[in-house]
Structure formats: structure tokens, C-alpha cells
Amino acid sequence: MKRRVFLAGAAALAASGWVQPGVAKSEARARVVIVGAGAAGLSVASRVARQMPNATITIFDARRDHYFQPGWTLVGAGWWKPGQTVESNQRYIPSGVQWVQQNVIEFDPDANRVTDASGQKHSYDWLFVTTGLSLDYDQIEGMSADLIGLKGIASVYASPQAALASSRVIDEYIDKGGVALFGRPATDMKCAGAPLKMTFITEDKARRAGRHTACKIKYAAHNQGIFAVPVVNTRVTEMFAQRNIDIYYNHVIKAIDPDARKATYQTPDGLVTLDYDMIHVVPPMSAPPSVRNSPLPWQTGPMAAGGWIEVDRYTMRSPRFPNVFAIGDVAGVPKGKTAASVKFQVPVAVDHMIAAANGLDSPRRYNGYTSCPMVTGLGRAMLIEFDYEDNLVPSFPFIDPLKELWISWFIEEKALLGTYRAMLRGYA
């Protein structure tokens, strides 16, 4: 069985183009600074260490633990243990790369310098900003991350412990029955499929427990759809109807009253309050304050309000500060806030840096690839992959992205962590 699983995984990885084509190298003795040791930062460190062997590479992050966040929906479902999603950053930092265990508090791209939390300034030739994003729970009146696990409040976004507490809240709700509210914020967000996954998972668990008639599930969509890609939106809307999940369109959560178990939404007709027995809260999201308060974000346009970093969407390079790249959730591109996107963004950005260091240009482009295996129940998922133009771009010709399949579940449950680790090591 193990051999079969391995072979299926290996075939899947090969088909998905995990092994990248030949990459550029530079002998430059450049100073490369990477801010954030998450999915993007570690992957950049590994690639730069290989492709620019004489570089002095410094990575900043105060956090020692590394989180495999895609696993948090599985923890929230009660199918994974929180520990399965936690590793040490140290394990993935290549030898020779200096890890400063401080956050960066100030970016000064005019002076090519960052300041860490101890006040020390660090100069660079090339900067990669990979800080991820901030979860702004406090933008919802009455809500705080401390409430997760209490009073019927779930949220798998905050941490492995929050995901575990959420699984208990979901199980308790299924036992007692009543109304469960799901939804998403109106801001850009990481893994926009996760709120839908948690909705499907809760419905599936209620059905398996024979409790679905006692459990009324409602989904508050922030606009007139529940998924940004039209063909997927149509499919998921149908599936919600089949599962008797009600959709409330144009409902953006503004406040909750945890004691009264009421949530208030902004709608085109004014404020609307819904009662709940359980709520899965997905907070508004924005760039971390140190980024937001720097010169790096978009100054105008739809991404300025969130403080997302201004980059060319095809190269991840800042047009105003050409020695700066932003990758991952903090990047101000119209799609791409998934770990799967990071896998495609990193090689492109690093190649552009290497090419520029050699006085050349790179032809490589990031096409907006975004992916999120949409778990729809135990042993079932849809592997949805798309680009900037909302084209479906399946990695595997034999997998129908709009069908609930075991193989798509297998990729989420078994293959994703391995490929994620390969990405951190710069091999994917």
C-alpha cells in the first residue's frame, strides 16, 4: 500500500512540473535580505543559496515554528492533529544563510535598508519581502482571536491551536444542532477556498453523524458570488443547493455579539443581524503594519487600502524599487494568495533577480496560478487551479477540476505536505 501511495504521489508530482527547468546562476557577491521565513521566504532562501552561491543571505523572522497552514482545515475537521502542521524553521534554512530571529519593523527602500526589532539596521543589494499577511480579527466589532473555541466561535485561520479548538466547536454544534454561519471577508484573503471547505466539511460531518436535519448551515458571501472563478462559482453554488446550504449574498460581517450569539452584516439594504449557534469567522486581512507603513505598497488602486506591496504581476518585482521583490500573501497581485502560488512565484522572482545581477533580463513569467484543493467531505475534493484570466489550468489531465474525486482528496491529504516541503527546500 505504501509503495502504491508513493508511486501515485511521485506520478502526481512529476505531472505537475515539480522539477523546474534549468535555472540561471550568478557568481555575484550580493547581499540578499529576505523578510519572513514562511512558505515564500524559505523557498527563496533555498533557491538563492543554490543559484547565487557567493551571496550573503540573511533571513528575518521572530517566529521559530514553521506552520503548514493548508493543514489547518484538516485540523479543523478533526482529521489531523495540530502537530502535523508545525515544524521548525531551522530545519529548512540552508547552511550559510543567517537567520536573524527578529522581525523587521521598518523598510527603507530608498536607502536599501531594513531595521529589525532590536533597532539594528541591515543594508541589502536585493530585498525579498515575504511577510505573509495580518489577520485583522479586531476589525469585526466584538471579535478577538481569544474567543476562538468559546461560545460557538470557530476560526481555523489563526493557528494550529485555533484550528483544534474550532474542530471541538464544530463537533459540539453537530451534537446540539441549530444554525451555523460561515462566510468570508470583503478584503483580499489567503486561500479563499478555505471558508468553503469548512462549510462543506461541517455539512459532511453532520450528515455522517445523522444530524443534518438538525443542523442548518448558512453561508454569507461578501458579494454576488461564492467563488471568484465563474465556472467554479456555478458548480459550488449547485453543490450548496444540493446540500441544503443557504447562501446570503452581499453580506459582509461587521460585528458579533458572542454572548447573544448574533452576527451583524453590512448589506446593500443596511445592517442585518443573523442568529447563530455556531459561527466560523474568517477575519479581514491586510499587509502587516511594518509593510503597510512603508513606501512599498500600492499608492493608488484597489490594492492600496490593504497595504499590499506594489509589484509587477508577472515578475513579482517592484516597479518603483527594482531591487525589491514581494512574494506570497503580501504581494499586491490580483490572485495568488496560496502556497501553491508561491511555488510558481518564487522561481520567477529569483530568476529575475539573478538575471538582473548578471546584467540580463529573464523571460520567465508568473501567470497568476492559484490552487486550492476544495475538500468537500471525508475522502472527496475538487482540485481547482486557475490563473489571472480565470482559466482553469489543471496540472493533471486525468483529473476533472469540477468533480469531487478521491485522487484530489489524496493530493490534499497526502501529497501536498511533501510537495510543500520540497518547495521550502527550493526543489519545487
Ligand SMILES: Cc1cc2nc3c(=O)[nH]c(=O)nc-3n(C[C@H](O)[C@H](O)[C@H](O)COP(=O)(O)OP(=O)(O)OC[C@H]3O[C@@H](n4cnc5c(N)ncnc54)[C@H](O)[C@@H]3O)c2cc1C
Ligand atoms: C486555513 C488555511 C488554509 C489554507 N489552505 C491552503 C491550501 O489548501 N493550498 C494552498 O496552496 N494554500 C493554502 N493556504 C494559504 C497558504 O498557507 C499561504 O498562502 C502561504 O503560507 C503564504 O506564504 P507566505 O510565505 O506568503 O506567508 P506565511 O507562510 O504566512 O509566512 C509569513 C512569515 O513571515 C513572518 N513575518 C511576518 N511579519 C514579519 C516581519 N515584519 N519581519 C519578519 N518576519 C515576518 C511570519 O512570522 C511568517 O513566518 C491556507 C491558509 C490557511 C490559513
